[in-house]
Amino acid sequence: MNDHIGEDAELFALGMLEEPERTRVEAHASGCAPCLQRLGEAEAVVARLALWQPPAKAAPRHVSVPRAWMAAAAVCAVAIGVTIASVLQARNLTARAGANDAILAAIATSHFNHTQFTKVARDAPAAKLLNARRGQWLYVIVDTPLANVRVVVRHGDQTVDLGPTQVHGRTSTLFVRDPGALARVLLERDGSVIETATPSYRDE
Amino acid sequence: MLASGGVIIDSTGETQLIEDFLARKASALESAYARYGDLLYAAAARVLRVRADAEDCVHDALLRVWQRPNSFRKERGSLRAFLLVCVRNEALSRMRSGARRLEIAGTIRDEPEEIEITDHVELRRLKGAMDALPPEQRQALELAFFGNKTHVQIADELGLPLGTVKSRLSLAIRKLHASLALEGAR
Numbered sequence: 367m368n369d370h371i372g373e374d375a376e377l378f379a380l381g382m383l384e385e386p387e388r389t390r391v392e393a394h395a396s397g398c399a400p401c402l403q404r405l406g407e408a409e410a411v412v413a414r415l416a417l418w419q420p421p422a423k424a425a426p427r428h429v430s431v432p433r434a435w436m437a438a439a440a441v442c443a444v445a446i447g448v449t450i451a452s453v454l455q456a457r458n459l460t461a462r463a464g465a466n467d468a469i470l471a472a473i474a475t476s477h478f479n480h481t482q483f484t485k486v487a488r489d490a491p492a493a494k495l496l497n498a499r500r501g502q503w504l505y506v507i508v509d510t511p512l513a514n515v516r517v518v519v520r521h522g523d524q525t526v527d528l529g530p531t532q533v534h535g536r537t538s539t540l541f542v543r544d545p546g547a548l549a550r551v552l553l554e555r556d557g558s559v560i561e562t563a564t565p566s567y568r569d570e
Numbered sequence: 571m572l573a574s575g576g577v578i579i580d581s582t583g584e585t586q587l588i589e590d591f592l593a594r595k596a597s598a599l600e601s602a603y604a605r606y607g608d609l610l611y612a613a614a615a616r617v618l619r620v621r622a623d624a625e626d627c628v629h630d631a632l633l634r635v636w637q638r639p640n641s642f643r644k645e646r647g648s649l650r651a652f653l654l655v656c657v658r659n660e661a662l663s664r665m666r667s668g669a670r671r672l673e674i675a676g677t678i679r680d681e682p683e684e685i686e687i688t689d690h691v692e693l694r695r696l697k698g699a700m701d702a703l704p705p706e707q708r709q710a711l712e713l714a715f716f717g718n719k720t721h722v723q724i725a726d727e728l729g730l731p732l733g734t735v736k737s738r739l740s741l742a743i744r745k746l747h748a749s750l751a752l753e754g755a756r
Binding site: 543 | 643
């Protein structure tokens with residue numbers, strides 16, 4: 367193959383190149399052993415330089431759930447049922463949810479379980495709970511657009527109000543990162559518990 | 571086992587992870603995230619300076635890598651280095667495109683805390699290799715890597731032709747590779 371990538375290998379590794387140069391470099395290197403090796407060497411250096419100043423670990427935060435993902439997750443929960451264990455299965459949602467969906471990405475990189483909420487109030491809407499088995503995130507999906515539903519979690523003696531669900535079309539949702547392992551998840555309306563769910567952290 | 575960059579990669583079990591990654595095992599992406607998530611996040615946070623943007627960047631970059639099954643081959647060397655460069659490139663693109671521009675009001679509260687390197691031997695090696703670079707190459711590299719500047723910006727700042735900046739950056743990385751590979755082999 368002609369036109370080896372030359373110094374573009376180092377420029378690629380340093381993040382100097384933009385599209386379409388990046389794609390060109392990757393495409394060439396994938397079929398050219400010397401260039402692939404040079405690219406790998408440059409990446410190894412950059413990776414070591416990056417160790418020089420690594421910042422931080424992520425802290426818990428709340429994320430507003432994009433509408434597209436909400437739809438995809440609802441479809442996913444219904445279609446796949448109790449457990450979705452594979453990254454490949456989660457990948458199938460990508461076309462519907464969009465590649466830039468951070469929440470989909472979070473789910474794609476973890477195993478999670480699915481639990482139906484149990485109604486306490488007779489008029490409580492149907493709701494589902496998805497949670498990562500290692501406690502990296504939880505995702506509440508309420509099947510009606512209720513803005514006044516708050517998500518409250520219990521762990522031991524502690525009760526924490528995670529905030530209200532966000533309305534997305536005909537549903538309302540709340541995605542929470544790093545909640546840890548929880549004993550109970552409650553949905554409250556006007557200060558009263560309307561339904562509960564017990565997250566499952568088992569490998570199923 | 572030495573990767574092409576002279577970095578010992580087998581001590582952390584990366585060889586098995588690479589095998590799983592190449593075999594498209596469903597657990598490989600999760601394992602990579604568990605193993606390198608903090609490092610990847612750190613690389614993104616250094617560029618984006620906003621916690622939420624860095625997290626999104628890592629997730630999106632990993633997902634993109636997984637969706638391109640032929641993007642990594644054993645001959646490329648270290649999977650960790652490959653992933654880190656993917657994440658850093660994604661972060662740089664976001665920063666430069668302005669699509670995820672910092673919101674100044676939220677920057678202070680969201681800015682990730684710094685953590686210290688605990689591997690002092692590695693730090694000494696890196697510092698030694700950087701100090702051994704010709705000053706003009708080191709200057710270009712520092713502007714590129716630690717300043718997150720493009721080669722065009724560096725050329726403007728230093729008043730140099732673009733080709734000269736590219737060559738200096740390339741030579742700097744090549745020399746660092748040679749120095750670090752030599753150190754790693756000792």
